[in-house]
Amino acid sequence: MDTKVLAVASRGGHWKQLMKLEPAFRGCDIRFASTSHDNPGVGKTSHYFYLPDANRHTPLNALWLLCTSAWLVLRLRPDVIISTGALPGLSCILWGRLFGARTLWIDSIAHADQMSLSGRVARYVATTTLSQWPDLSRMTGVEYRGAVL
Template sequence: MKKDIKICLVGSSGGHLTHLYLLKDFWEEYDRFWVTFDKDDANSVLEYEKKYYCYFPTNRNIKNLFKNTMLAIKVLKKEKPDLIISSGAAVAVPFFYIGKLFGAKTVYLEVFDRIDSPTLTGKLVKPVTDKFLVQWEELEKIYKNSKNIGGIF
């Protein structure tokens, strides 16, 4: 395992977690940890991975946004990642903003099923994202300075 950088992978369970897991060729050689929901699919996929559980539901839930912001401070202060990667959903927001305050670089991957309209999470994290990746040409026009990497499926 490479120790030169530490990666934090943040995403809700389900499709967002699947997107991050599909990047395994990139992250598998690095020291890493995950932030996701305590749900069966996440626990199965990440059985042998270091993980922290965030609070859900997250979408438009102010109480859990506050709790996840406190979690982000605690986890990021302890783990000190160099890089935070997410494909959403809302749990990415506090981790990206707090991560930037702690000096981490951020990479956001807009989900595959968004072809010509932005996600709320994408719009919220764009200002603090160092590398914003999309999977469709149409989204390059919506997200200025993004990079189209094509579909990861």
């Protein structure tokens, strides 16, 4: 049976980075989730899921995001969860860890001098956390395994 993978990224730059990695997901049973209401043009419509956007300044939205992402992860029961950011991805990774998924956090290439806030949390939650900058990887001890560019 194909591995079930859930790939999550907020719309905008995070999503664009995830799409640069899309070829790596071919051959998997892949589902995508993002913060655009409509499928931003990847795979089957039924394989795309909407998550509400939230950040640390919108606590109510963050709470709602925690609920919807828990429901999504419970429903899909993915074997692997991969995210390029931001909070919606972290939230899925959190639930994934609780429900036994292997989880991969790829910190955005926009964070070259310091890990993103979500990335710093992901270090304690995700199975593996990557930075896309070798220097930052040396400074923080987070793994470097290439970049989207």
